[in-house]
Amino acid sequence: MRTLKENHKGFSTLLALSLIPLSGFATDIYLPSLPAMAKDLHVSAGAIQLSLVFFMFSLGVSQIFIGSILDSFGRFKINIASLAVFSATSFVIALVPDIYVIYAMRIIQGIAIAFIVIAKRAYFVDLYSGEKLKSYISLFSIIWACAPIMAPFLGGYLEHSFGWRSNFYFLGALSLLFLVLELLYSGESLKYFHPFKLKTIAQTYSGMLRSGDFTLGVLILAICFGLVVVYSLSSPFIVERVLGYSAITTGYSSLLSGLAVMTGGIIAKSLIHKPLAKKVTIAVTVQVILVLLMISTASVTSNIYTLIGFTMGINVCGGFIFNNIYGYCLSRFSKNAGVASGLTGGGTYMLSSLFSYGFVNLYAVKSQLLLGFANISLIFIVVIVFIIFNRYRVQNLAAVPVKMTGIK
Numbered sequence: 001m002r003t004l005k006e007n008h009k010g011f012s013t014l015l016a017l018s019l020i021p022l023s024g025f026a027t028d029i030y031l032p033s034l035p036a037m038a039k040d041l042h043v044s045a046g047a048i049q050l051s052l053v054f055f056m057f058s059l060g061v062s063q064i065f066i067g068s069i070l071d072s073f074g075r076f077k078i079n080i081a082s083l084a085v086f087s088a089t090s091f092v093i094a095l096v097p098d099i100y101v102i103y104a105m106r107i108i109q110g111i112a113i114a115f116i117v118i119a120k121r122a123y124f125v126d127l128y129s130g131e132k133l134k135s136y137i138s139l140f141s142i143i144w145a146c147a148p149i150m151a152p153f154l155g156g157y158l159e160h161s162f163g164w165r166s167n168f169y170f171l172g173a174l175s176l177l178f179l180v181l182e183l184l185y186s187g188e189s190l191k192y193f194h195p196f197k198l199k200t201i202a203q204t205y206s207g208m209l210r211s212g213d214f215t216l217g218v219l220i221l222a223i224c225f226g227l228v229v230v231y232s233l234s235s236p237f238i239v240e241r242v243l244g245y246s247a248i249t250t251g252y253s254s255l256l257s258g259l260a261v262m263t264g265g266i267i268a269k270s271l272i273h274k275p276l277a278k279k280v281t282i283a284v285t286v287q288v289i290l291v292l293l294m295i296s297t298a299s300v301t302s303n304i305y306t307l308i309g310f311t312m313g314i315n316v317c318g319g320f321i322f323n324n325i326y327g328y329c330l331s332r333f334s335k336n337a338g339v340a341s342g343l344t345g346g347g348t349y350m351l352s353s354l355f356s357y358g359f360v361n362l363y364a365v366k367s368q369l370l371l372g373f374a375n376i377s378l379i380f381i382v383v384i385v386f387i388i389f390n391r392y393r394v395q396n397l398a399a400v401p402v403k404m405t406g407i408k
Helices: 006-019 022-028 031-041 045-073 076-095 099-127 130-144 146-162 165-185 198-209 212-242 247-270 276-296 304-331 334-362 368-399
Strands: none
Touching: 006 099, 006 165, 022 045, 022 099, 022 146, 022 165, 031 045, 031 146, 031 212, 031 247, 045 076, 045 099, 045 212, 045 334, 076 099, 076 165, 099 130, 099 334, 130 146, 130 247, 130 304, 146 165, 146 212, 146 247, 198 212, 198 334, 212 247, 212 304, 212 334, 212 368, 247 304, 276 304, 276 368, 304 334, 304 368, 334 368
């Protein structure tokens, strides 16, 4: 077994942080290309959107189950193999432009990315503790938000200059570069390997899922992320087909959307010691006001500026809520970091793919007004779930006092 060298720890940590947004890159880089892909492949908008949904669902389901595999067999070798698979499938998508091949490759990519991201999240729990670990955990959602900022912005220019296939060539080359760097500078971070016993693993999963605060927290994360994905799925068609702008404009709009999510995460990190219930309640209230304004002004001043402006405000609040609840869920079961990370990330992706695709098609989102209706429906669910979540959280803290940074 190749253990991580102490003199490589700093650069290996930087690599781990850099790989966390890879799932976002794989999701967002080709968003500006969705209309062009639908046209080139002679399929409907819904059919090409499914490629994103298949990836997210596969990523989500995989994350739920692979945490125990990583806790039993280690992180390094599985991460290396997953990077190789992701790189190869990216090149296949670019070289074989068939919708069913794309579906299959995206499902495989979801599984590969799940191993990569969960391994890298658990890496920090393996090597760090105390305040340093809490600081890294609070950085996760901020760094993850880099992908929605950079990926569609880059993807818009790639689409405009070289066509949609260039997005997947880029993903293949990027993951290949990470593979080489991991082989040179990384190593196994897991110190204590858990026996792979299905009964014990099942009991661990069952205990986590029976914890109401944890399960409802994951549901809140899924809906917050779903709000971002609803815009990601619908904006290329609104911006390019309805409003008549180019893929580059779609990229800029997604960049601003992602920047808003990151801003919310940064604000959450700066207010990490404030009471959880109070700050989340304020954020949800602001979201409701913004969505109501989005709906009420849609018939009067609807244009690309109001579309992006209201979306940014909603996503700042969403990123704020996500960061707070995400930290809570990851800190909830520190002794089983791989499983907790897998359930948190997997549940978020799996449920958000269902929420986002379901609401985009339920409202047939093709305008600011319909986007507002989809958003207010999702936020209404968040309000109800958070009320129940907070009751479980208070009961849990009263029964078993747990030290969590800023979680009161």
